[in-house]
Amino acid sequence: MKEVLVDFQPVGRRAQVAAGQTILAAAQQLGLALGAGGLTAPCGGRGLCGRCRVRVAAGDAGEPTPAERRFLKPEQLEQGYRLACQAVIQGPLKVEIPPESMLGVQKLQVEGLDVAVVPEAPVKRYNLPLTRTTIENPRPLWQQVAGELEATYGLERPEIDFNLALVTEPMAAGGTGVVTVRGKEVINIYAGRPAPPPLGLAVDLGTTKVAGFLINLETGATLAADGIMNPQIAYGEDVMARLGYALEGEAAYRRLQEVAIEGLNRLAATLAGKAGVTTADIEEAVIVGNTAMHHLLLHLPVEQLARAPYVPALTIPVEVKARSLGLNFSPGAYVYLQPVIAGFVGGDHVAMILGSRLDEARKVTLGLDIGTNTEIVLSYGGKMLSCSCASGPAFEGAHIAQGMRAITGAIAAVRLSDDGREVYWESIGGVPPLGICGSGILDAVAELYRTGVLNASGRLDLNHPRVRRPAEGGPAEFLLVPAEETGIDSDLVVTQKDISEIQLAKAAIASGTLLLLEAAGLTVADLEEVVVAGAFGTHLKLESAITIGMFPKLPLSAFRQVGNAAGTGARLALLSMAERQRGETIARQVSYIELMTRPSFQEVFMKSLLLP
Amino acid sequence: MAVLEEIKEALMAGNANKVKELTQKALDEGIAPTTIINDGLIAAMNIIGVKFKNNEVYVPEVLVAARAMHAGMDVVKPLLAGGAMEDKGTLVIGTVKGDLHDIGKNLVIMMMEGAGFKVIDLGIDVPVEKFVQAVEEHKPQLVGISALLTSTMMQMKKTVEGLAAYRDKIKIMVGGAPVTQKFADEIGADGYAPDAASAVDLARQLLAS
Known part of the structure; x- marks a missing residue:
C-alpha cells in the first residue's frame, strides 16, 4: 500500500x-x-x-x-x-x-479522604554492615547480605530475587548496605549509594481514568498524586466495547494490555518526577480496578466475562512481580491486585468499601460509586450486599448530543429561573462553553423538571419559549446557551434524547438501590446514610440527583461525598498488611446480587424511569 | 366512548394506575374488551410508536407507556375468548445466548403485540437449540433475534446458521444496539430494524414479500 x-x-x-x-x-x-x-x-x-x-x-x-x-x-x-x-x-x-x-486536559480526581492507618508495609528495610570483598575477605555481596540478615535480624534462609542478582555488582564495596525484604525475599539493595525512603505506588485503574499515588511506605505520606486517561480508551469507551476488542484476537488483546502497561509506566514516571525520585525506587505497588480492567491488565481469559454468565476468571488476590507485567519498578518489586467480587463488581469496589469504612458502618448505609457501571453496596447489621448497574456513559458526557468530559470548557452547573426562561450556568475554567459534562446535564434535567418544563415521563413542554423542534427534524431541544455566548459555532442545547439518556441512567441507579434494599428485606425508609464516591459523585449536586430520583429522598445531612474512596482503599492496602487482609475479608463478605435475574427488575426499572 | 380517549391519554402519559382504573371503568360501561384493546390501549401504543419513529419520544417514554398498556391489558385479557384477537402472524423472539439484555427485545414484543401479532417470547440467553425447538413447535412465520453486546453479536450468526433448515418457512429479523444493516446482510438475516417501531414495518414487509 x-x-x-x-x-x-x-x-x-x-x-x-x-x-x-x-x-x-x-x-x-x-x-x-x-x-x-x-x-x-x-x-x-x-x-x-x-x-x-x-x-x-x-x-x-x-x-x-x-x-x-x-x-x-x-x-x-x-x-x-x-x-x-x-x-x-x-x-x-x-x-x-x-x-x-479532542480529548482535553482532564480534571482528574486523585484526592480522596484520608484514613489514619499505622504503616505496616509488606516490605521492610534493613541496614547491614558490609565489608569490602577482597582476596582476604572472599565473601561476595549476597553472601554477606544473607549472612547478616540471618545473624543480626534472625531472618532464616533469606532468598534473593534472581533478577536483582543479575543487575547488582557482586563485589561488596564496604560501608552500609540497605536492603529491602519482603517476607524472606530480598527484593532491592542500595549498596554504595544513598537509599531513598521505601516507595510504594497505589493505583486506581478505572475504565476512563487512572489515578496514581506515590507513597512513602515508612511514614504513609503521599509524596505525589496524579491522574491520566486510561489509554485503552482509544479501543472502546466502555468495558463491553473494550472486552469486545480483546476478543477480536490475540494481537488486539496484547495491544490492550501493552497500552495499559505503557500508561501505568508513564503515570509512575510522572509521579516519580514530581517527587524527585525514579520509578526504579518503587518497591511495592497495589492496583485496584474493576473486573474487566483487572483481567485486561493481567491478560486473563475474558470470554466468560464479556458474555453471560459474566463471571471473572479469577477472584482471589493476585500477586506478581512488577517486571513480569512490564512495569519498570525496582527489579524485585511486587504488584498486588485487590481481589474482585463478581463480573461487574471488582477490586475497586472492594477498595471503595475499605476506603470509606463501609464494612464497619453502624447505620444502614448505602454506598454508590457512579460510573459507566455503577456499583452499589448496602451495609446493614454487619452484612453487605452489592450490585452493579449499567448506568451508561451519559454522566461521562457520552451519548449526550453536546456532551463532553469534565474538562475545561464543559458546563458543570446549571440553574434555571422558576419559569425556566433564564439559564444560569458555570463552565470549568470559566471559558466560553464547548459542551456539557455529567454534573451539568444532571443539573439541567433536574432544573427542567423542577420548573415544569419537563413532565414526569420526561417530555419537554413544546410550548415553552426556550423549547423548539429543529427545522431539519430530530429531537425537541431546550436552548441552554445561544451560539454567541459559546466557544463553538452553534447553540448549546439539551435534547429530548439527552433527557432520555439521563432517565435511563438514573433508572438504573435507582432500581439498583431499590432491589438491593428489597433483597435485604428493607425499604428506603430504613436508610440512614448514603456515601457517594467517585469523581462524578463528588462534583454532582446532591439536590439535583434527589430531584430526579437518582438518589433516595433523604435529608442532605445523610449524604457523604467522599471523593476517590477506591484510591484511598488502594493506598490503605499498599501501606498496611492488616488493611490488605481487611480488603480480602470484605471481598469474601460481600454477597453479590445479579439484578437482571431478580423477578421484579423489569417492573422496578420501568417505574424508576419516571421523574422523580 | 369518552373513556377510551381518557385511556389513551393516561397511557401516553405513562400513568399505569389510571389506565388500570379507566379500563375497569370502560368494562363497567359495557364496552367490549376487544374495543377497549383496539381503540384504546393499542391505538394509544400505536401513537407512541409513531412518535418514537419520528424522534418525538425516546425509549424511557415508550417503556413507561408500555407498562401502562400492560396494566390495562391485565384487566381485559382474562375476559377475552380464545381467538378474539386478530392474528396477523406469529413471531418467535429471543435474546441470543450469552446476552441477558431484554429491554429492547421487550419493546419489540410490545410493538408487535400492539400491531396484532402473536408473539412467543423465549426470553434471554437463548441457545440455538431453543430457537430451533420453538420454530418446530410454534410454526412461526417470523423469528426475531436480539443482541445488545458487541461480544454477543457473533452468536447471532450462529443462531441464523442453526435455523438454516427452516429458511423456506420463516423470515429472520435481527436487531440490537451493535447490529447494523451491513451485519444483518453478512450473517444472512432477512431483515434488520434499527428500533422497535420499524420492527413492525419490517415484519409486515417480510410477510408481504
Whole structure:
C-alpha cells in the first residue's frame, strides 16, 4: 500500500501513513488517540457514536459512508466534516480535529479522604554492615547480605530475587548496605549509594481514568498524586466495547494490555518526577480496578466475562512481580491486585468499601460509586450486599448530543429561573462553553423538571419559549446557551434524547438501590446514610440527583461525598498488611446480587424511569 | 366512548394506575374488551410508536407507556375468548445466548403485540437449540433475534446458521444496539430494524414479500 502524507491540525502532527486505512486508524497509529489534544473514539471506531468528527481541509477521503450520513448534515459534509473512523485515506490529507472531538486536559480526581492507618508495609528495610570483598575477605555481596540478615535480624534462609542478582555488582564495596525484604525475599539493595525512603505506588485503574499515588511506605505520606486517561480508551469507551476488542484476537488483546502497561509506566514516571525520585525506587505497588480492567491488565481469559454468565476468571488476590507485567519498578518489586467480587463488581469496589469504612458502618448505609457501571453496596447489621448497574456513559458526557468530559470548557452547573426562561450556568475554567459534562446535564434535567418544563415521563413542554423542534427534524431541544455566548459555532442545547439518556441512567441507579434494599428485606425508609464516591459523585449536586430520583429522598445531612474512596482503599492496602487482609475479608463478605435475574427488575426499572 | 380517549391519554402519559382504573371503568360501561384493546390501549401504543419513529419520544417514554398498556391489558385479557384477537402472524423472539439484555427485545414484543401479532417470547440467553425447538413447535412465520453486546453479536450468526433448515418457512429479523444493516446482510438475516417501531414495518414487509 502506498504511503501518503497526512497533516493533523491543530496538534501539528505530519506523518507518512499507509493509504487505504481510516483517518482514525492513522491517528491511533501516530499516538493521536491518546492524551490531551488527541482524537476521541468512544464507540471504538464502529461508526456508532459520531464523536470522532474531523474536518478534511484538503485531500481525498473517499465517499461518505451511511454512518457518516446519519451523523452529519449535508452542509457539514459539504464543509468537509467526516467521521474519522469511517473516512478512508485515499491520498495526501490535511485533517483538522475540532475542539469537541479532542480529548482535553482532564480534571482528574486523585484526592480522596484520608484514613489514619499505622504503616505496616509488606516490605521492610534493613541496614547491614558490609565489608569490602577482597582476596582476604572472599565473601561476595549476597553472601554477606544473607549472612547478616540471618545473624543480626534472625531472618532464616533469606532468598534473593534472581533478577536483582543479575543487575547488582557482586563485589561488596564496604560501608552500609540497605536492603529491602519482603517476607524472606530480598527484593532491592542500595549498596554504595544513598537509599531513598521505601516507595510504594497505589493505583486506581478505572475504565476512563487512572489515578496514581506515590507513597512513602515508612511514614504513609503521599509524596505525589496524579491522574491520566486510561489509554485503552482509544479501543472502546466502555468495558463491553473494550472486552469486545480483546476478543477480536490475540494481537488486539496484547495491544490492550501493552497500552495499559505503557500508561501505568508513564503515570509512575510522572509521579516519580514530581517527587524527585525514579520509578526504579518503587518497591511495592497495589492496583485496584474493576473486573474487566483487572483481567485486561493481567491478560486473563475474558470470554466468560464479556458474555453471560459474566463471571471473572479469577477472584482471589493476585500477586506478581512488577517486571513480569512490564512495569519498570525496582527489579524485585511486587504488584498486588485487590481481589474482585463478581463480573461487574471488582477490586475497586472492594477498595471503595475499605476506603470509606463501609464494612464497619453502624447505620444502614448505602454506598454508590457512579460510573459507566455503577456499583452499589448496602451495609446493614454487619452484612453487605452489592450490585452493579449499567448506568451508561451519559454522566461521562457520552451519548449526550453536546456532551463532553469534565474538562475545561464543559458546563458543570446549571440553574434555571422558576419559569425556566433564564439559564444560569458555570463552565470549568470559566471559558466560553464547548459542551456539557455529567454534573451539568444532571443539573439541567433536574432544573427542567423542577420548573415544569419537563413532565414526569420526561417530555419537554413544546410550548415553552426556550423549547423548539429543529427545522431539519430530530429531537425537541431546550436552548441552554445561544451560539454567541459559546466557544463553538452553534447553540448549546439539551435534547429530548439527552433527557432520555439521563432517565435511563438514573433508572438504573435507582432500581439498583431499590432491589438491593428489597433483597435485604428493607425499604428506603430504613436508610440512614448514603456515601457517594467517585469523581462524578463528588462534583454532582446532591439536590439535583434527589430531584430526579437518582438518589433516595433523604435529608442532605445523610449524604457523604467522599471523593476517590477506591484510591484511598488502594493506598490503605499498599501501606498496611492488616488493611490488605481487611480488603480480602470484605471481598469474601460481600454477597453479590445479579439484578437482571431478580423477578421484579423489569417492573422496578420501568417505574424508576419516571421523574422523580 | 369518552373513556377510551381518557385511556389513551393516561397511557401516553405513562400513568399505569389510571389506565388500570379507566379500563375497569370502560368494562363497567359495557364496552367490549376487544374495543377497549383496539381503540384504546393499542391505538394509544400505536401513537407512541409513531412518535418514537419520528424522534418525538425516546425509549424511557415508550417503556413507561408500555407498562401502562400492560396494566390495562391485565384487566381485559382474562375476559377475552380464545381467538378474539386478530392474528396477523406469529413471531418467535429471543435474546441470543450469552446476552441477558431484554429491554429492547421487550419493546419489540410490545410493538408487535400492539400491531396484532402473536408473539412467543423465549426470553434471554437463548441457545440455538431453543430457537430451533420453538420454530418446530410454534410454526412461526417470523423469528426475531436480539443482541445488545458487541461480544454477543457473533452468536447471532450462529443462531441464523442453526435455523438454516427452516429458511423456506420463516423470515429472520435481527436487531440490537451493535447490529447494523451491513451485519444483518453478512450473517444472512432477512431483515434488520434499527428500533422497535420499524420492527413492525419490517415484519409486515417480510410477510408481504
